[in-house]
Amino acid sequence: MILCGVLLFGFSTTVMFDIVTREIGHPWLWLQEVTQTFFIYAIFIGAAVATRRNDHLYLTAVSEALHGTPRIVAEVVIRLVVLGVAFCLIYFGYKNFLRGFSSFRMPSLTPIASLYAAIPIAGALIALFTIEQLVNGLRKGFDHPEPREDLLATTPILTVPSGVRRP
Numbered sequence: 628m629i630l631c632g633v634l635l636f637g638f639s640t641t642v643m644f645d646i647v648t649r650e651i652g653h654p655w656l657w658l659q660e661v662t663q664t665f666f667i668y669a670i671f672i673g674a675a676v677a678t679r680r681n682d683h684l685y686l687t688a689v690s691e692a693l694h695g696t697p698r699i700v701a702e703v704v705i706r707l708v709v710l711g712v713a714f715c716l717i718y719f720g721y722k723n724f725l726r727g728f729s730s731f732r733m734p735s736l737t738p739i740a741s742l743y744a745a746i747p748i749a750g751a752l753i754a755l756f757t758i759e760q761l762v763n764g765l766r767k768g769f770d771h772p773e774p775r776e777d778l779l780a781t782t783p784i785l786t787v788p789s790g791v792r793r794p
Contacts, residue, residue: 631676634669641665656734667742671749678709679756690769702769703761710757716750 641662648654690701724747727740 628676631669631673634665634672638662638665638669660732660735660737664742668745671745672752675749675752675756678753679759681760698769699765702764706757706761706764710754710761713750713754713757716753717747718750720746720750 641658644655645658645662648658690698690705693701720743724740724743727743728738730739731737732739732742
């Protein structure tokens with residue numbers, strides 16, 4: 628989560644510096660490469676974090692409508708699909724990463740593989756978090772209880788009936 632915040636902050640900061648340096652007439656050309664790197668890593672690491680928090684790649688409407696054994700089966704099937712996607716990200720992302728050493732980013736001449744590395748990294752994290760959810764779900768259940776209403780209550784506002792003076 629902190630890494631996502633750092634990546635988003637880095638992306639926003641480099642965009643701002645890019646705009647400022649262009650406006651003053653002295654653009655830093657390498658800044659666009661840094662901005663792209665922050666953006667791509669933020670997307671893929673963010674997808675992994677969202678998977679960890681059950682906010683991404685997850686079909687809640689289907690499983691939450693079920694109870695008992697059908698719910699467990701649905702939850703396991705959904706997570707196995709996510710695991711399949713994660714393995715595709717790892718496999719094809721790694722192949723793309725290796726091919727990226729033949730192409731270079733301009734003006735730094737950095738291999739484009741430095742960007743493609745985010746894909747298998749995210750796939751590995753998504754796989755890890757999905758396996759964690761499967762293990763925890765099969766041990767403790769897949770229920771995601773809603774927050775209690777009494778914990779969400781706000782402090783009541785003291786009202787005074789009309790015509791009554793407060794001491």
